[in-house]
Amino acid sequence: MATSGGQQRIVIVGGGVGGLEVASTLGRRWRRRADRPSITLVDRDSAHVWKPMLHTIAAGTRDISQQQTAYLAQARDAGFTYQPGELCGLDRDAREILIAAQHAPDGRLLLPPRRLGYDLLVLAIGSRANDFGTPGVAEHCFYIDSRRQADTFNQEIRMRLLQALGQEAPLSIAIVGGGATGVELAAELVQLVESASAYGVPDLASRITITLVEAGPRVLAAFPEDISSATRERLEAIGIRVLVGTQVRAATADGFVLADGSQLPASLKVWAAGVKGPELLAGLDGLEATRNNQLVVRPSLQTTRDPAIYALGDCASLVPAGAERPLPPTAQVAHQQAQYLIRSLPEVLQGRPVPDFSYRDLGALVSLGDYDAFGSLGQYGLFTGVTFRGRLAQLSHVMLYRSHQARIHGFWRGSMLWLVDRLNSLLRAPIRLD
Template identity: 45%
Template sequence: MTAKKTQIVIVGGGAGGLELARRLGAKYGRKRHDIILVDRNRTHIWKPLLHEVAAGSLDANLDEVGYRSHCHRWGYRYFYGALDSIDREARKIILAPVLDEDGSELIGRHEIRYDYLVIAIGSVTNDFGTPGVRENCIFLDSRAQADRFRNKLLNHCLRVSRAMTADPSADEYVRISIVGGGATGVELAAELYNSASALRYYGLEIFDESRLKVTLIEAGPRILPALPERLAEAAQHELEALGVRVLTGTAVTEATADEIVTRSGERIKSDLKVWAAGVRGAEVLDGIGGLETNRAFQLVVRPTLQTSRDDRIFAMGDCCSCLLPGSERPVPPRAQAAHQMATSVLHNLERMMAGKPLKPFVYHDHGSLVSLSRFQTVGSLMGNLVGGRMAVEGRLARFVYTSLYRMHLLAIHGWVKGTALLLIGRVNAIIRPRLKLH
């Protein structure tokens, strides 16, 4: 009789989940283990790139990873579906029905058993219950949302170009409001100007960056709170030089179909509204399977990254709240944290299956970097060689920033294919159009 395989289920194919699935599949294969990755999308794209997809400066078709081909290469299985609930007693996850575009059911609600479960479904944008935001603003949580923004952006650029063709003196602009002065909001604001400057070469002769009116709105006292104040000021100066109107200390109270309303009463006319003001866990996690969650719907985990109420369930990345001993705040929701957690969960799963004690997760903060498209890159690094945090900007910062994506490619593809993709990326940068216009 064939022995039952040890089944490890990973829910969420983001940066951490996909890396973990690859490394488990590469290590254990399919002989005595069954590694399963579940995701509600069919392809993976690195979330920090979504602002470039939204602005049209990155063709996601060239950078996305198809789960089905990836799982065949690395020895795990992939299931298309969304987590609905967890039956901890039976050790099963329940996936929601898969629906066609017209709403008809393709696959009914179904179950997948697990011996060990890892939840890595990432985060979603937090609208903080602000009236009108969910109905009238675009979030950048997924490729579909980024594609939606790009299509709307191109439509408004075409509208302005046609109006200027008919009447060169027309007072026409594409008005974009971005709420949230963190990395996503700042990077998107800069990338929009990079894209607008190139549109004149792609059929919109009467359109350039001067036809953009971008407003970046931050409720806190300054943008980029994760960076040293000097670098945040440098980034703000660069944005304002591009033409971005930066509002700090400005809370948003409502979003309407064509305006952003601030607490001071100002009504900012907006053709497009992007909400990037914070993140939280997905609502499906709220009390799922009786597991402990915090107010932001994140799963509470111990230092070993095991959930507080179930040793066989791990959580990692943005969807978990991990307060390490001696720390005042949980591990921040960053790509570097998800990458480090994937390694920790991998080793702890190995130790658990071998009957060895688990080791606590240790977070190494390597700093923060923000790219203002081709205009500038600023950030701070943990300068281990110089004895502390090191402020960087310019070419060095840009090199480190692009290195983060290179490391991600190597983590999910391995050294051989990862290196090949890096070389292909260099070629594509030369021969492909600068913008994706469809």
């Protein structure tokens, strides 16, 4: 599998939970090897933010500058190469990916289109919300699927809060999607308003309404029913209007048109419903994909039509043996698949066989900011199906993030980042004010 120059090339497209963990861990492991394979990470963004934290960046209850990891710095520290750019095509015969040209905001060409060769290609380009073709969503709604989108939404809501403050005008916010993203964002927005009120605007909360819209019969459909019910009660207790069994027919500049023809007024609209892979993956040089643009993979995480190409995380579709549905698009799945590839890719490069990927359902967690948290222990371990809430669930949610930091930065640096975060929480404002 070596190239003509002798060095084996691993290219990873996507610096999210899975892609960055693979690049960082293998980069450190092979850093001092004379015959080390080259590892290149390609991402259109310049920095990484843990995706389950994007709702806090969007709300401004966490500072993006404190929670992001610049790819160039991470590449230097972990021993891989970072290439800025967006995947726009694939040439499987030549074993090259096509990277789109990059332009400055004013239109200047920064980087021309280019090609990058690989021996093994790992696609980890994540997912985005699925608007299901609903009219007006793309034009009138915000998404928070990426670091840039979360930051854009945060800039908008800070301007809207300033308007509400200066003009004593109402602000109505509607979030479509009662999954973890929508639920957690709604709670963080309440926390944002409460914190902002403490800066001399005691009646700000009375001018702001937050509505969460879910098409299904309950929020958090992937969680046990007791967590779903308790979460809805807690959301309503902190002032959020929760609508279940409510389908959106269209989005307009003034709000949403519901399936029964009624109007839901909203001056600020967020779409957090559904999940699909990037459009690019539909027919990417003949690779097999699902209707939701996810690449179909074998239990080895190799794509069905090219063993040199792997896919993991949200952009991959894997139906485990004996299961009826693919694995869910969660950070837990992406992490476990990343750990599998960290073990497997060195063996593959040596031509040795590897076992199939096996997923362990360790449960799920949802955090309602400082108000509450809920968790379930899943189908693996001694306490199968047990649910819990409160401080234990909040601590568990925190530990997921800290574990991710330790995996990409190493234990000691990850611990120092945790300490810095704790100090900042004591010294800085609880919300973004700049």
